[in-house]
Structures are given as structure tokens and as C-alpha cells.
Amino acid sequence: IKVSLTLSLLSFSLCQERQYYFVKKFLNWDEAQRYCRKHHTDLATIGNSKDVKQFLDIVSSADDDVWIGLYSNINWTWSGLLNRWWDYDCAKKFPFVCYNGNISVVNKFVAVDEAMSWSNARTYCRHNFTDLATIGNIKENQWVQTLVPTGYWAWTGLYRDENIYWSDKSSFGFSNWDHISNLIGSDARICGATSKARSAKWKFLPCQTRLPFVCYSFKGEFYRSLVKQMTDLGRKFSR
Template sequence: MERFLLIFWILSGWLILSLCLEHQYYFVENKMTWYQAQSYCRQHYTDLATIRNSEDMNHFLDVLSAQSSSDVWIGLYSEINWMWSNELEERNPGYTNWESTDNDPDFISANQFCVCMGDNGRWWDYNCEAKFPFVCYTGTPGGCKFVVINETMSWSEAQRYCRDNFIDLADIGNSTDNQQVQQLVPTGNWAWTGLYREENIYWSDQSSLSFTKWDHISNPIGSRGIICGATSEARLAKWRFLDCYTTRSFVCYRFREQVMRRRVKIKVKSDSSAILTDPNLQNKILRKLQEKLQENAPLKFVQQPDGKIFHKEKEKKRTEL
């Protein structure tokens, strides 16, 4: 194991103080990827724009309407972590059969986290609260057997039913499984499968996502592992997701009032294979720190004079007695 030195800022103030602070938004016309925009905002302001409530939304829209009608980056992002109901850990399914390889999953209104199958054998991501028939599976001496339940339930209700009466919701590992499940789907309907993902939607500064303003629009995911938030004046600052590596203008924020800051130096251990310059890994570390410190104020890393955040700690020489 290697040890690294990690330096980060904690904006001062406890929960009450941070909620009273007003955000000041700044439009940056330069076009960058979401990650480049995040780095720029953290260096020159506080972070990419966070919108915590309707008052923030009005301030944000005032800035945006005076600058741009095209999509701009904000601080939202979502990690994509598909997994089967019978699994304890996330993994990308090795076999998929989405309705469209270009647009699906389409994540309409940022509210589709469960997967159903149509009677054509194709998969759709859908609102988990919708009620459909569903397919369970059970083990047999000859292998796996699929069973259709024609009663309509939400995805979580269907999961509970399958676990109580069989093994779990259908796990589809290959085209043969897919064909068997397809034959059970009621004609003209959809049926729940066991594929789903956690919400995993975050703000760049790790603020809680207590206020949302999603646009009723498709957010194509495809095979991406991360999608990033954008909005525009044309859609009244309602939010959507885009490919993080497209280049767009963006909006940063900082607090309108002067804020005390605390600099904290800590030591962390990291697997030698971890790529500590990866912005996605850095965001995960920030989330863990936020949980441990129970801070609602934003956290961010600060680059040291050599441009690095992490430094490998020098081993101390032992003095022999």
C-alpha cells in the first residue's frame, strides 16, 4: 500500500450557516468539457453551479438569460451503475438488448432506474413506480427456469414477490435467456426484469440534492459510465444530462458573502493501482469525506504550487540505536 498526502478546503460554517449564504453565479463563455469546467470553477471561484432552491434558480436564470440560450454545464453529474437484482455489487451487464443502441437507455426526466422488456424482446429503462407484469426465475436441476407473473406491480414490489416465492427477478445473461423471457412477456405489454441502477446523482461540491428541476426530455446514456448536467435559458433552466466530454460554456458560483475557510491536511492510504488524478475518483473521495465529516458546506481539493493535489509521502529514515 502507498500513502499519499491529501489537502482540501472546507468552507467554514455548519449546516445553518451554509444554508443562509447566497450563491453568486458567473457565466464563463469559454467552451470546455464538464471536467475542465469543474477544474476551472474550483480554481477561480468555488465550484460549478449548484442550485439548491427556487431562489437560487431565479438568480441563476437571471445570469443565464443575459448570456446564452445554448446548453451550459452546471455542477450535476450521475454515475451509471447497472446491476442485477440478485447481485450484491454493481457490474456492467455483459449482455444487453436495449431497444435502440444509439439512444437507450434514454433516462427520460432523469427518473428511469429500472428495466423492463417489451414483447419484442427489447429492453427499456422506465420509472420504477410503474406497474407491469414481471418475470421471476427459480433454480432447477436442469438450470434456470423463468416464470411470468401476470399481476401488475412496481419494480420493488415485483422484486419482493420474486424473492418470497422464487429466487429473484429475472437475470438475463445471454440471448438464450432473453428469448425465453421474451416468450413469457404478455403481448402488447412490458414486463419487469431484474436489471436496475441506483440513482447516484450528485452536485460537484457534494451539496445534498434536495431541490430538483428536471426537464421532461430524453437523456441518452448508451454505454457511458458518467453523465453530466446541463441546462439552458431556452428551457427555463430546467436540467438535463449530456456526454461529459462535449464542450460547452458553463456557470460557476461562489458565495456572495465572505466565508471563513479551514484548510485541513490529512493522510490517506490508496491502492497503488488507483489513478489519483482521475476526477471521478476525486469526486468519490470528496463524497466519502463529506459523509465522515458530516459537513453540509462544500468541500474541494486545492492544487499545490506544483499543480498536484496528491503527493506521495516520503518514508522517514529510521535511526538505529
Template sequence: MNSQTPQSSIMMERIWLGVVFLSGWNISMCLLHQYHYVAEPKTWTEAQLHCRETYKDLATIENIEEVNQLVNTVSSLGYNDDVWIGLFSVIDWRWSNGSSGSGSEYRKWENQADNEPDFASYNQFCVNIGDTGRWWDDNCKLLYPFICYNGQQLDPEFVFVNQRMDWFSAQRYCRENFIDLATVRNDTENQKIQSLLPGGDWAWIGLFRDPHIYWSDGSGYTFSYLTPGSNTIGSMTRLCSYADLRISGKWRLWSCETRLPFVCYSVPPVKTPVMRQVVRLRIKPEDHSLDLNDFAVKADILKKASLQNPP
């Protein structure tokens, strides 16, 4: 049986539970890039250097929300034309057999009216030859007959295979049945191949390039807003991207030496979260009439709590 009276219970230890909110959580669940428009026209490389020195890098855009954010940022400053962003494509033509010796730089592009290679629709990474002996960059998934070679690389025998395959299947077929897809090193070899082609047709040869498209800051290229069109490549080894604000910020690839205004980005600072702390105190008040809601009493309690729980 509990012999304590209500009065004695009041005179016992009073337990006060204080919850001290040192700081609340304030974290954005989706940190967007913060964009900065620079009106001074520069080449893409000059713009990249400026952004890296002043902000983070040339603009990286990873979703449609960031497209709209960039467009709104620049348009609000009264500009609605082309601006460099951080996207670029590497143009590195290579032969299927890895040839890099004498003649490996030989090219016979169709360049009269079609201005090949033109990287149309951003999906042309493989090369075929037409019955005129001129070359075209084309979609690797299209089906064409193809040219293999046999014998020695320095003295090849070219073989026309009249089966329609995509470029990769043609490469595999040539490697399994001959040596590889044809490497073409000079006009003489090109004419030999041309003589094998039926009129009005094209055939795959061994020239190709990897689909290298990158962001300046090294981010993965997973979201695309490229608009279909033809691009002048010529002898360039890199194409750079601008956003056309006249068509909702759609991207195009162009000569990196063109001078345009540009957009940099920075990353908004992240506030470090601090957890809420629960402080438990046992208080033996001398005065049983002590008001725990009194401001001065609370201040004294928090002072004692800080001494018991130093940071």
C-alpha cells in the same frame, strides 16, 4: 433620616454609564451562492476543475431564487443559451441478485427508433423486456408482469409471473417464492424469456440502477428544476446537467463530453459579529462643574475604559 443635602449629593461620586458600540451586527440571514459566468466552452469535467481552482465549484442551485439569480447573472453579460452547472447523474446498471460475473454486462436495449435507455422524465431506473426481446428503462412504479428465476444461477429456470406489480414488489415476490428477478447473461437466455411473454406486453427483469443524482460540491439533491424530456444514455456511465437560459434556466442532462460555457459559484464572505460592550465607570470629578458631554472628557473616559477592559 437622610442628612445629605442636594449639594453634598452632587459632591458624591458621579456614576457615568457609557455604552460603547464597537460594531453592529451585519449578518445576512440567507446567504446565496455568488455566481460567475465563464464564457470559454469546456467539457463538464474541465469546467468542474476550472471552478474548483478559481472559485468554489460548479454552480449549485438550491431554490428558485438561485435559479433566477444565475439566469440574471449570465443574461446580464449578454449570453442566453446553455451553460454547465454542477448537477450530474451516475449511470450504474446492476442486477437484483448482485451478479457481477461472466455475462453480467450483457444488454439488449431497444435502440432502433426509441434510442433506449433514454431516462425519459428522469424517473426511469428499472428495466423491462418486451415481446420483441428488447429492453427498456422504465418507471419502477409502473405495473407489469415479471420474470423470476429458479434453480442454479448458472443454469436458471425462468418463470413468467402473470401478476402486475411494480418492480420492487416483483423483486420481493421472486425472492419469497423463487430465487430472484431474472438475470439475463446472453442471447440464449434472452430468447428463453422472450418466448414466455404474451404478445404486446412487457415484463420486469432484474436489471436496475439507483437514482443517483448529485451536486459537484457534495450538496444534497433536494431541489429540482429538471425539464421533462428524453436523454441519450447509451453506454455512458454519467450524465451532466446544463441550464437552458432560453427556457428560464430549466435543467437538462446531457453527455458530459459536450463543450459548453459554464457557471461557477463562490460563497460571499461572512462578517464576524462583535457584541456591544457596556462599560460602567465611577468618576469622582474634582471640579463639580465638569461637563460629561464635553468631547475631551468623553475621550479621556474611553481611554480609561480601554485600560480597565483590555481586548
């Protein structure tokens, strides 16, 4: 039943045109989600370029970031103790730090002053040393920092699966990312925001940030009512 209801909702949603509503209340992401589910259908899902255009029209009066229905659960491959690492587009090219597991602890980190994407940097480190740097404690973090000049970026071996979702459980296909860094720190979840100034391109922020937000429903009261009922049923059977 759960699968059937979810598929029915997604199939119906893709066939209808979304109507967006800008809400100038400063709430955190979870509060904004509850508000949208109570008064509309959910926080805004943006599924295609037509949605982007309509979304920009709605937020024309917004001066800064607004919440949308995007979120990501953080699942790091290895964990660290400090919150000075940043999430960045893996296709960007930066210098990087490798580690060599065959030499002394003091000298095991090696800075490579050649700009590569994250995957190419990992390949280089695995071919010439052991792997991209794994940082397991504060002392190692401080040592790696001495190898990277102040104000510069360098890849390390930390990465995560995307785990990106829409609040209304729509499939994640269309994307409109802003190519900026996201400070994640120790957060277990980060939430999606966008702005008129950035042409509705998406980024992640800490979910407790208080922002205005955009809800959506489908055009026409009948569609809104029907989808809300289906969404509520889907949540009931997914518990």
C-alpha cells in the same frame, strides 16, 4: 482536519447567496469544472428554489442544455453486456419482465402486461416467480426483447444506488429532477445538465458531451476569495 474543514465550508456556503455566471464555451463536464474552479468557485450548485429562479435569469440567453455541478457515480447491482438499458424514475409505472428460476432456460422469462412501479413490480415477481429479470448475456437480452413490443418500455431487475453529488461537496438535499429517461450505457459516471426550456430541471448526460456551463461564486469578492481558499484547503487535506 478533513471533516472539520468540510463542515466549515458547507456551513458557510449555506449562509451566503450564490452568484451564477453563464459561460458560453463548449466543454465537457470535467473541463467545465476546472474552468469554474480556476475563475470562480465551482460549477453551479443549486440548493433551493431561490437559486433556481436566479439560475433561470442567468441562462435566459442559453438555447440548449448547460452543465451544472451535479454528477453521479454508477454502481449497478448486476452488470450486463449491452448498452440498450435506460435509467428511469422508479415511481413510473410500466409493464415488466420477471424470471422463474425453477423452469427451463428457454422459458424462464415471463412478461407481465400490467403497469406498476419498479418496487411493486419486484414484489409481484418475487411473489409469483423468482424476481424481476436478471439479464446476464446477449442471448438473454435478445430473448427479453422478444417479450417487449417495439417502442414500449418494461422494467427489468437492474437498479443502482443514487450516489449523487455536487462538485463543491455541498450536501444533496434539495432536488429538481426532470422526469425523463437517461441513457447510461456503460458509463461509470454521468453528469448533471439543465436548460431554460425545461425550467432548470435536472437530468444526466454522458460527461464527455460538450456544452456551455454555469459557474458560481458567492456574492462579494471577499466571500468568493474566502470560500475558494477553504475549498482548496479541503481538497488538499482530502487527498
